[in-house]
Amino acid sequence: MDLEFLQSMDVQILVGVGVAVLAILVAASYLFSSRKPKGCLDPENFREFKLVKRQQLSHNVAKFTFELPTPTSVLGLPIGQHISCRGKDSQGEEVIKPYTPTTLDSDVGHFELVIKMYPQGRMSHHFRELHVGDYLAVKGPKGRFRYQPGQVRAFGMIAGGSGITPMFQVARAILENPKDMTNVHLIYANVTYEDILLKEELDSLVANYPGRFKVYYVLNQPPEVWNGGVGFVSKEMIQTHCPAPAPDIKILRCGPPPMNKAMAGHLDALGYSPEMQFQF
Numbered sequence: 001m002d003l004e005f006l007q008s009m010d011v012q013i014l015v016g017v018g019v020a021v022l023a024i025l026v027a028a029s030y031l032f033s034s035r036k037p038k039g040c041l042d043p044e045n046f047r048e049f050k051l052v053k054r055q056q057l058s059h060n061v062a063k064f065t066f067e068l069p070t071p072t073s074v075l076g077l078p079i080g081q082h083i084s085c086r087g088k089d090s091q092g093e094e095v096i097k098p099y100t101p102t103t104l105d106s107d108v109g110h111f112e113l114v115i116k117m118y119p120q121g122r123m124s125h126h127f128r129e130l131h132v133g134d135y136l137a138v139k140g141p142k143g144r145f146r147y148q149p150g151q152v153r154a155f156g157m158i159a160g161g162s163g164i165t166p167m168f169q170v171a172r173a174i175l176e177n178p179k180d181m182t183n184v185h186l187i188y189a190n191v192t193y194e195d196i197l198l199k200e201e202l203d204s205l206v207a208n209y210p211g212r213f214k215v216y217y218v219l220n221q222p223p224e225v226w227n228g229g230v231g232f233v234s235k236e237m238i239q240t241h242c243p244a245p246a247p248d249i250k251i252l253r254c255g256p257p258p259m260n261k262a263m264a265g266h267l268d269a270l271g272y273s274p275e276m277q278f279q280f
């Protein structure tokens with residue numbers, strides 16, 4: 001073999017190796033960028049998250065912002081699932097309750113909880129006493145609800161008080177996903193106007209997704225000027241504001257136990273089969 005041939009072989013090998021290395025780098029970077037970031041939750045063990053901001057929204061509601069380990073970390077909570085939070089009641093006894101963050105995994109570096117604190121509530125006491133710099137013990141994900149985009153044609157949602165948080169999470173995930181065309185019809189019940197949680201956020205979803213997201217507010221004690229529903233959520237309200245019974249719809253419920261029971265009765269009476277109903 002002459003020298004010229006050997007030199008041309010070297011160049012060919014070098015080019016080949018270069019192309020192979022480049023291909024590996026491109027594939028690795030594609031895999032890395034398309035891989036979902038690992039979540040920060042552990043289903044078996046409580047993990048501690050630092051409270052970095054506390055914003056009072058009304059006399060008994062506050063928004064708590066917790067830091068994740070890095071600015072790009074995600075909580076890793078599937079849509080429709082919740083977390084268990086552990087705290088101490090006013091007697092120092094351990095208490096564990098479910099909560100649904102109002103943030104999604106598209107909100108990186110932190111997660112938020114909107115908490116309604118009841119005067120006699122055991123976990124409410126823990127949140128009332130939680131200050132910036134303190135840590136909250138959290139375990140999860142938890143829950144039976146699994147959501148796949150486009151799984152149903154439409155969701156009806158019936159929420160009471162703090163039961164709005166799982167609905168808000170699911171509605172946001174649907175509406176912010178350009179590939180998901182599911183319609184969402186929410187009935188949201190409270191005692192007074194001031195009790196309505198996340199009102200600004202809900203109204204801006206209605207404005208941003210006209211025709212896709214509808215909210216009907218119901219109040220027990222409405223203000224003088226009020227164009228929503230009055231009293232408890234009735235069968236007629238459900239008929240008017242939720243999708244009619246069909247195999248490709250689902251009605252989600254989350255509220256205080258007496259409300260959940262009453263709503264299950266209304267839905268059964270209106271012909272919604274058990275498969276068309278879900279209670280968080």
Ligand SMILES: Cc1cc2nc3c(=O)[nH]c(=O)nc-3n(C[C@H](O)[C@H](O)[C@H](O)COP(=O)(O)OP(=O)(O)OC[C@H]3O[C@@H](n4cnc5c(N)ncnc54)[C@H](O)[C@@H]3O)c2cc1C
Nearest residue numbers: 097098099100114115116118120121122123124162165256
């Ligand atoms: C899936 C899921 C997600 C949830 N997400 C959130 C959330 O994001 N934010 C949030 O604030 N809550 C949420 N909740 C409710 C939460 O789990 C607790 O039930 C709530 O914080 C009250 O707990 P507590 O220990 O303070 O009250 P408890 O000690 O259980 O109750 C004491 C008293 O408080 C009053 N009370 C308690 N709960 C209610 C209620 N729902 N309506 C009216 N009065 C009540 C009653 O008078 C009761 O006797 C969620 C519940 C579920 C099932």
